[in-house]
Amino acid sequence: MGEFELIRRYFLPLAGQQKSRTLILGPGDDCAIQRIPAGRDLVFSMDTLVEGVHFPRNYRPDYLGWRALAVAASDLAAMGASPECFTLALTIPTADEQWLAGFAGGLRRASKAFGLVLAGGDTTSGPLTLTLQVHGTVEQGAAIRRTGARPGDLVAVSGTLGDAGAALDYLNEANPSPDIAAVLDRYHSPRPRLALGISSRGVASAAVDVSDGLLADLEHILEASEVGARIDSARIPVSPHLKRLKGDAALGYALRSGDDYELCLTIPAECWRTAPDAIRNELSVIGTVESRPGLVLDGKPCGADTGFDHFKGSP
Amino acid sequence: MGEFELIRRYFLPLAGQQKSRTLILGPGDDCAIQRIPAGRDLVFSMDTLVEGVHFPRNYRPDYLGWRALAVAASDLAAMGASPECFTLALTIPTADEQWLAGFAGGLRRASKAFGLVLAGGDTTSGPLTLTLQVHGTVEQGAAIRRTGARPGDLVAVSGTLGDAGAALDYLNEANPSPDIAAVLDRYHSPRPRLALGISSRGVASAAVDVSDGLLADLEHILEASEVGARIDSARIPVSPHLKRLKGDAALGYALRSGDDYELCLTIPAECWRTAPDAIRNELSVIGTVESRPGLVLDGKPCGADTGFDHFKGSP
Incomplete structure (x- = not known):
């Protein structure tokens, strides 16, 4: 042919x-x-x-x-x-x-x-x-850029994080359990948040998709906007499947593994209060933007080496 | 890094x-x-x-x-x-x-x-x-498509053809002669005909760039326009370098080898007569479009297998 x-x-x-x-x-x-x-x-x-x-x-x-x-x-x-x-x-x-x-x-x-x-x-x-x-x-002019985050904005993420990264441990599973099947589906069939992105125009001040890992991708917003953020690990959304499969390790997947293709947004507090349910129901607020540069997780600064880099490999 | x-x-x-x-x-x-x-x-x-x-x-x-x-x-x-x-x-x-x-x-x-x-x-x-x-x-609407060639239009090509294809025979030449250096330059540093393309808007009825070989690329116009063409090998422009390097074989390179990135245009005869020198000086007329499908070279029909195809290899 x-x-x-x-x-x-x-x-x-x-x-x-x-x-x-x-x-x-x-x-x-x-x-x-x-x-x-x-x-x-x-x-x-x-x-x-x-x-x-x-x-x-x-x-x-x-x-x-x-x-x-x-x-x-x-x-x-x-x-x-x-x-x-x-x-x-x-x-x-x-x-x-x-x-x-x-x-x-x-x-x-x-x-x-x-x-x-x-x-x-x-x-x-x-x-x-x-x-x-x-x-x-x-x-014209309505695209949500990475540069718009301002101190006081809320940091929010859609859906749940870490499933697709955990799926890499089970790619060769012959008879996957329901929990394993659920995380494999997240890896094989990612669903980009197109409707949420469109709804977020005029609401979010900045946005990034979570392709390399939450911490790494949020850092892109913080650097582009010249701000910092404080986030709370207890508020990071993790699926029940991932919790059952990985226990205490689930949070690490949610923070550092990629391929979930959820959105991470910053939203001015007043916009969040008045945002339509179509947005509020899809998002979890996980922290706030601060003027001091850097990313602080549970009160401790995060290092720069937080995600996947093609010429360095996984951290 | x-x-x-x-x-x-x-x-x-x-x-x-x-x-x-x-x-x-x-x-x-x-x-x-x-x-x-x-x-x-x-x-x-x-x-x-x-x-x-x-x-x-x-x-x-x-x-x-x-x-x-x-x-x-x-x-x-x-x-x-x-x-x-x-x-x-x-x-x-x-x-x-x-x-x-x-x-x-x-x-x-x-x-x-x-x-x-x-x-x-x-x-x-x-x-x-x-x-x-x-x-x-x-x-809006001014792009030159492949579908516009009509019987009676002239077929024209820019520059000279075959040099870049011939260059493949000399890629490892340690001390290239001036003729070899000239064809190598055509291969290494192709110059897309952007200015000629822009000048040809409103003049040419159809256009294609010669990337796979003149016969193959002209066929793309003929198929898209549902017409045929008759071309004359004596009018195909060949550089003096290619003639000196390849003698009688030069024409084969000009007809069938790719990588020259010249333009092949069809031009209604009345547009050609009134075309500015910026266009006329860059082009050689090599034949005419005909209503009968197929490509005829020096009176003989050309086969379909005329150019480079990635999943078949060179003809």
């Missing part, structure tokens, strides 16, 4: 499965064309997944298709952007039809679930690597 | 070296933000380069930095788009500072030469692979 046939059979159907409000030319030409409505900004982010680094070797292709788009879409959620379309650069060792069908299936489900239409990309042969770029839009 | 330090040292300077008219938030947040002026469309394209597939192993990093952006920018030229910004996904085995300095240097020169500002990206560890996405803009 040649490159063009491969694209035609597995990827063009993704371009046609749903309409995008802004994509006016999809795959098949030298470039794609998007028309951004007047009064809106284009918001975009690029993410790479490498086999053996970001996902295990021989990883199920349908999981990979979903995960790849979910990971990229999570950055749109963190800016409060409405999803529009995406591009895919797929590098694969051989054109294995069974693998491609599985991958395209996972990608198609994610594409529909997140409202992201395939706009174009590139298919090449080489070691298994994916790069996706996602495009969203926001009203 | 960690991932963030690496980005800070080698890539953030590229984001700051020049202003973009449309990029309002560059690297450092979850997403970048671009504001497309009212009345213009966003035009974008993604390209991947894999070590050992798209460029030789141990390729000079400064050449790679230039080439990677040139290859991607060439797709903007083919749409007639004005360059704006780009994203870079760089996957490298180790954070080798000498390599990174060379790569960033080549990329910086290309970025300035093409008017493309670094908007963001991702840096990961793994087998050497690059994916770039370039963003340009055109007046």
Whole structure:
């Protein structure tokens, strides 16, 4: 099967499965064309997944298709952007039809679930690597940046943290218990917080998605905003599954492991009080922003080496 | 050196070296933000380069930095788009500072030469692979597509063809002759035809960049436009260097080898007569579009297997 046939059979159907409000030319030409409505900004982010680094070797292709788009879409959620379309650069060792069908299936489900239409990309042969770029839009000036946190703001996180990181200990489990199955699902099928991100525009002062670990990602907000924060470990949301599986170690996963793709937001106290239930019900307040730089956990300063770095490895 | 330090040292300077008219938030947040002026469309394209597939192993990093952006920018030229910004996904085995300095240097020169500002990206560890996405803009509806060729239009190409393909025979030449040095330069330092692309808006009916080989890329226009073409090998532009190096074989390189990044355009005859010298002087007319499908070279039909396909290899 040649490159063009491969694209035609597995990827063009993704371009046609749903309409995008802004994509006016999809795959098949030298470039794609998007028309951004007047009064809106284009918001975009690029993410790479490498086999053996970001996902295990021989990883199920349908999981990979979903995960790849979910990971990229999570950055749109963190800016409060409405999803529009995406591009895919797929590098694969051989054109294995069974693998491609599985991958395209996972990608198609994610594409529909997140409202992201395939706009174009590139298919090449080489070691298994994916790069996706996602495009969203926001009203001009309304994107939630990392720079807006101010002393006195509350620090909040969505959902529960640590499940996806704990899942790495169980990837080869043949007969997973219900608790193990629950954390594995968090790893294989992350659900980017797109609706929450959109609802948080005009409410949150800063946002980041939790991809590298809560402490590491919160540090990104603090550095960009030139502030510090004090957080309380007893308030970090941990799932009952993780508690049962890891006991006292659960907190470490929730603080330091990545791949959960929840949102960490800072919210001015007055905005929190008046925030709609759609936001309040999704979030746990875990601390407050302070003017003094640095991150303080249960009264003790946290070091800088708090998350995953590709050229240093895990801490 | 960690991932963030690496980005800070080698890539953030590229984001700051020049202003973009449309990029309002560059690297450092979850997403970048671009504001497309009212009345213009966003035009974008993604390209991947894999070590050992798209460029030789141990390729000079400064050449790679230039080439990677040139290859991607060439797709903007083919749409007639004005360059704006780009994203870079760089996957490298180790954070080798000498390599990174060379790569960033080549990329910086290309970025300035093409008017493309670094908007963001991702840096990961793994087998050497690059994916770039370039963003340009055109007046709404003015992008040159592959679908617009009509019977009677002239077929034209810019510059000369085949040099970059011939260069592959001399990549390890220790003391290149002037002719060999000239074709090597075409391979190492391609110059995407951005100015010609912009000038061709409103003149050309269809366009493609010559990345896989003239016959293969012209076929893309013919298929998309549902037409055929008749071209004359005597009119294919070949450089004196290529003629001296390859003699009678030069034409084969010009027809079938890729990597030249010239433009192949179709132009209605009346537009050609009135086209400005800026366009006429850059182009050679090599044939005409016909209603009967298929590509005819010197009166004989050409087969479909005319260019490079990643999952079949070279013809």
